[in-house]
Amino acid sequence: MKISKNKIDAETFENLCCNLDQLEEGEKVKYAQLVEPLRYFLGTEKFQSCFDGAAKCLEVINRVAVNTVTLVNDEFTPIGYGIYPEASLVNHSCEPNAVFVFRNKQLLLRTLRPIAINEEVFVSYTDQLVPKDKRRQILKQQFNFICQCSECVNEIREQLFHKKKFGTESLKNGEFSLTESGFPEVSVLPDSTESDFSKILEGVKNMNTDDCFDKLEKLGSKYFDTNLLVHELLVKCANIASHKSFKSALQFELRLLDNFQKFYPDYHPMKSLQYTRVSKIFSFLGKVRSSVEYFEKALRNIAVTHGCESELYKVISEQFNLDQREIAHFEEQSLRKTALTQK
Numbered sequence: 001m002k003i004s005k006n007k008i009d010a011e012t013f014e015n016l017c018c019n020l021d022q023l024e025e026g027e028k029v030k031y032a033q034l035v036e037p038l039r040y041f042l043g044t045e046k047f048q049s050c051f052d053g054a055a056k057c058l059e060v061i062n063r064v065a066v067n068t069v070t071l072v073n074d075e076f077t078p079i080g081y082g083i084y085p086e087a088s089l090v091n092h093s094c095e096p097n098a099v100f101v102f103r104n105k106q107l108l109l110r111t112l113r114p115i116a117i118n119e120e121v122f123v124s125y126t127d128q129l130v131p132k133d134k135r136r137q138i139l140k141q142q143f144n145f146i147c148q149c150s151e152c153v154n155e156i157r158e159q160l161f162h163k164k165k166f167g168t169e170s171l172k173n174g175e176f177s178l179t180e181s182g183f184p185e186v187s188v189l190p191d192s193t194e195s196d197f198s199k200i201l202e203g204v205k206n207m208n209t210d211d212c213f214d215k216l217e218k219l220g221s222k223y224f225d226t227n228l229l230v231h232e233l234l235v236k237c238a239n240i241a242s243h244k245s246f247k248s249a250l251q252f253e254l255r256l257l258d259n260f261q262k263f264y265p266d267y268h269p270m271k272s273l274q275y276t277r278v279s280k281i282f283s284f285l286g287k288v289r290s291s292v293e294y295f296e297k298a299l300r301n302i303a304v305t306h307g308c309e310s311e312l313y314k315v316i317s318e319q320f321n322l323d324q325r326e327i328a329h330f331e332e333q334s335l336r337k338t339a340l341t342q343k
């Protein structure tokens with residue numbers, strides 16, 4: 001579904017959701033702090049003509065904050081912000097059945113699976129690979145609601161995020177003190193509250209890169225790859241390894257792909273991108289049979305998540321065709337050789 005990129009008029013903007021009334025005092029103060037700098041930069045006269053007073057200005061700032069959509073490119077890297085009134089009608093779920101993608105500045109709403117008549121369409125307002133407590137904190141602060149979606153209630157993905165192989169070792173914030181434990185069972189982190197876990201995860205994200213491989217080995221022996229701490233280390237290791245050796249980067253990327261299969265539904269933009277990364281590395285390493293296999297999977301996913309008319313689909317199709325031609329060339333050569341030896 002295409003969503004208009006026309007400029008919005010004042011009346012449409014006025015009709016967009018504004019949640020100032022429901023905000024807690026602390027959050028209101030944050031918005032209010034933006035009013036004075038604006039008055040300073042615009043000058044009192046211009047400020048007054050633009051906003052008709054501080055209260056109105058506060059309302060405009062809140063409306064922009066609540067309704068702004070992050071524009072992303074095909075790789076889902078943020079490239080800007082925009083307000084799309086029709087997009088503001090789509091509610092949030094941590095287990096969405098649709099996603100926003102962009103063609104230049106035009107926003108498209110793409111479904112990730114068939115949606116029945118009268119079934120509500122949802123997108124995710126947050127990164128889906130964020131623990132529940134953190135997601136809820138973001139949604140409460142920015143949009144002022146407590147999410148009660150299926151994932152928040154059933155915690156299927158959440159359990160994967162905390163999954164450990166065995167033991168009860170405690171994880172201290174900012175470090176991973178792994179104390180040998182005891183009983184072989186799979187459970188969530190027993191010694192960490194959810195917010196501790198988010199803090200530790202933040203620590204991993206800001207970690208000194210030299211430590212990544214060592215930490216991954218240590219944590220990987222205790223926790224499953226889907227544990228967000230391990231997952232985040234895999235992302236870091238894949239990134240660092242890609243600057244040194246594609247062969248070692250491939251191992252990390254394949255483990256991440258395996259995680260994405262578990263985290264996401266059949267079709268999801270993050271899976272499309274991970275298939276793309278893996279197939280490109282196979283191709284670069286000259287393993288064309290594997291690259292073709294993964295390019296094919298990437299294309300099947302991209303057709304759903306980005307669309308066949310997307311730039312990404314076109315680029316990956318070209319690489320897929322090139323590698324397919326290489327395989328055909330090898331096969332032709334080997335047939336010739338066989339024919340020559342038989343003569």
Ligand SMILES: [Zn+2]
Pocket residue numbers: 093094095147148149150151152
């Ligand atoms: Zn939720």
